[in-house]
Amino acid sequence: MVENNHSTDSTGEFQRSLSHFDDRILADPNAQWPVEPGRYRLVVSLACPWAHRMLIVRRLLGLESSISVGVTDPVQDERSWRFTLDPDDVDPVLGIGFIGDAYYAREPDYRGGISVPAIVDIPSGELVTNDYLQMTLDLSTEWGGFHRDGAPDLYPVALRPEIDEVIGLVFRDVNNGVYRSGFAAAQDKYDRAYNGLFNRLDWLEERLTGRRYLVGDTITEADIRLFTTLVRFDPVYHGHFKCNRNKLTEMPALWAYARDLYQTPGFTDTVNFDHIKRHYYQVHTDINPTKIVPLGPDLTNWDTPHGREALGGRPFGDGTPPPAPPEAEVFADWRL
Incomplete structure (x- = not known):
């Protein structure tokens, strides 16, 4: 394959x-x-x-x-x-x-x-x-x-060693771990990837229970790299890639953290669930030969309150939120 x-x-x-x-x-x-x-x-x-x-x-x-x-x-x-x-x-x-x-x-x-x-x-x-x-x-x-005036520092020099360490672990076990689970062609390889994925998600759940962001008190590269996997977890990875110990919505800290980021300017307008679902379910025909795209899950819950503000933190640090995107780049509204 x-x-x-x-x-x-x-x-x-x-x-x-x-x-x-x-x-x-x-x-x-x-x-x-x-x-x-x-x-x-x-x-x-x-x-x-x-x-x-x-x-x-x-x-x-x-x-x-x-x-x-x-x-x-x-x-x-x-x-x-x-x-x-x-x-x-x-x-x-x-x-x-x-x-x-x-x-x-x-x-x-x-x-x-x-x-x-x-x-x-x-x-x-x-x-x-x-x-x-x-x-x-x-x-x-x-x-x-x-960079625009007020652009956040997503890779601050003082935090780079910790950011690099976190993104390395997240890449191995989560970003790439879902693929290692979904495309495994042997039971033992799937088992190893699945266990590594959920062990790391448990670690992230604990880490994010008492802090708003992964490293420091602002959004960094580490958060962005984790977010793009989390936003695909329930729509795709849970079922399609057999990452089904539990859903993201069943992990309280991670689910609230993902919604916090999703509702932050600069994130929401880049998420297109339609493209996400159709790509995975229609392209990976070795996993889904019928190419049927599931109707679920309900995605309206991404807009529900998350309560993460209580943990403090400043999303953009000393910077400011990005302005509204150009009309042609509101990607969340794209449909074929």
Whole structure:
């Protein structure tokens, strides 16, 4: 089984490949890819948790006018993520029908997986990077000269060691753990991933019972990386990926924490449950061969009061909430 640039090995364990294109866009004007507003286009799927966190960071930092965004259809075909949401099925900036075209413009003989998020150099049409682990950090650290006034510090220097430690654990057991459970092809591999996932969720439940955010008293990179998995947990991972010890709604601290973030400006308008559900249930035909998309769960409860303000904390620290997004970027309202 191959899912984009990921696979299941001969033992039945899910393996996530490292990003093949790991160039960085740097503030150094002499870099191969220098920071330059208007030069690059971010390509995302609203269904993808790795792309979703790029959208959130970009919104919170106010980089919408510096880095444009293209949104793919949530359902790929064998040629990769496609721009069928745009007129004539072509991205209006890049002039291509598939993000794979940018991969091949960069490396014509490339035979690996095609993934999002991806950043493309508009003048050349070449892919710059698909390194989802580094891209959000670079938005915080390399693009600082173009952050909006009042942008929060999502990766504060003093907290970076703790943030890095937390996001490493969350990646291994939660962000990637749901995939290791869902795509396991052997019982023992599934058992190991499932137990690691819920042990870590129990750890997070305890950690978040007495504190509003994962690290420090403001929203950081760690919260964004956890949120994009939590928001998909009950709609997708609980049933589709067999992560069914309990639902997110049955973990009081985590459920309140997820709602707190969801209701924070910069998060809500990036969440599209329609794209999320249709992608997972219609693309992973080895898991769901009928392609039937469940009608549930009820998602109106994401807007219910969470009570997390009582724990203190300042969502944006010394900064301010982001303004309303451009009309074309209220992604939560998108429907096919």
